[in-house]
Amino acid sequence: MGQRVTITDVARTAGVSVATVSKVINGRYGVAQATTTRVMEVIDSLGYESSLVARSLRSHRTHVIGILVAEFEPFSAEILKGAAGALADSGYELLAYTGGLHGRGEGWERRYLSRLSGTLIDGAVLVTPTVVEAGNGVPVVAIDPHTGPTGLPTVDSDNHGGAVIGTQHLLELGHRRIAFVGGRADLESSRLREQGFRAAMADAGVPVDDDLVRAGDYRKESSREPVRELLSLPDRPTAVFAANDLSATAALEVARELGLRVPQDVSVIGFDDIPESAQTEPPLTTVHQPIQQLGAAAIALLTALLDGGEVTEPHVRLPTSLVRRGSTAAL
Incomplete structure (x- = not known):
């Protein structure tokens, strides 16, 4: 469509009023479950970024950090271990979320951030994301993004x-x-x-x-x-x-x-x-590559942002090294 999706676009597509969409976004009572489901499906399909509205009405932090991965596989599992370890005794909880590898399309992270931020999470770590600008109003750190240094703080390996x-x-x-x-x-x-x-x-x-x-x-x-x-x-x-x-x-x-x-x-x-x-x-x-350290470094960046600290180095790169085992030999 090329233009930013508005709450009016959501209301028109879902066949409801703007007030109803606002109630759904902010979790207010008085909307039937079927209507709520339909509105959320439209928000998802259009990629409407509702977080700014939700955050404007939020009076407290959730102390929950979201981590979004395309799928749960060995690499992302190690990232999760590192992230969880870094949050131990920090006062934050970790919410892991997968959009599924197939059928989500480019930028699925932005759509799901829009739904999670402002109500469920204070900030997010994106693992191998396709977005370079989250545009969702909450702090976000990317691990191994699809491009080089972005508008987001990033963590990767050499x-x-x-x-x-x-x-x-x-x-x-x-x-x-x-x-x-x-x-x-x-x-x-x-x-x-x-x-x-x-x-x-x-x-x-x-x-x-x-x-x-x-x-x-x-x-x-x-x-x-x-x-x-x-x-x-x-x-x-x-x-x-x-x-x-x-x-x-x-x-x-x-x-x-x-x-x-x-x-x-x-x-x-x-x-x-x-x-x-x-x-x-x-x-x-x-x-x-120190995969668990990638997760821990991303959490360190994100919690610094959430706690009002300064991030002097927004793009962290960790070293790599050779591990010799039995699958290689002299010719």
Whole structure:
């Protein structure tokens, strides 16, 4: 539509009065449940940002921090652990919310922030969000946003440097024909990891074969076919660098299905160092990023904002390091 959605737009679409929409937004009595449900569905579908109205009528803080994730999976689970640990004895409670990976569309976080802020939460942490400006009137911190530094305070890891470290490890083992299975195309972390891979290859004077660069979307299921294609090539790669551990786990499984031994026939390295990476067969060599610390750092930024403190560094970047296990070996 291109213009900001107004309360009048919501009322017109829902077939009710503006006063009724206002009552629903602010949780007042006198509205039938069916009407309330219909109005909230319209607010969701139109992306109406109702938080400013709700906050204007709020007389107290909830002392609840929301954390929004696309789905509950190993990476976000570690973020949640770090966030929860950072809030221990802080006086704040944590509300975890998922919009669901499929069917939400770009900017789903903004729609749900509009519904949660001002009534349920004082502020929010967004994990891998698609929004760069929350526009909801409450403090928000983003972890691994889809773009670089934004209008929001952000926390991420040294994705470029980590990919350089991982690639250098494979090069030092003698590998030259190295495949790269990338992550989500809409995330800055994915772009930086591929850039780091290419930079390390260039520094070593090893050309990147673009036929060996595939997209895996950071998901185990969507990585299996790209890996199968790579490992079925007549001149298959001797090593696979996967942009996250879930994709690397898919590589381990596909290699085994094809009768290839890891690391004797093909080396595999991941990125993240989720707890499951130490339990694969063989244990996965990976680039460690301090995932729980990402959650804790985001909470530190957010509580500072909520408590009226100053944030001297709004964009925090944490270091990465190599964890050597059994899935990589000399060529």
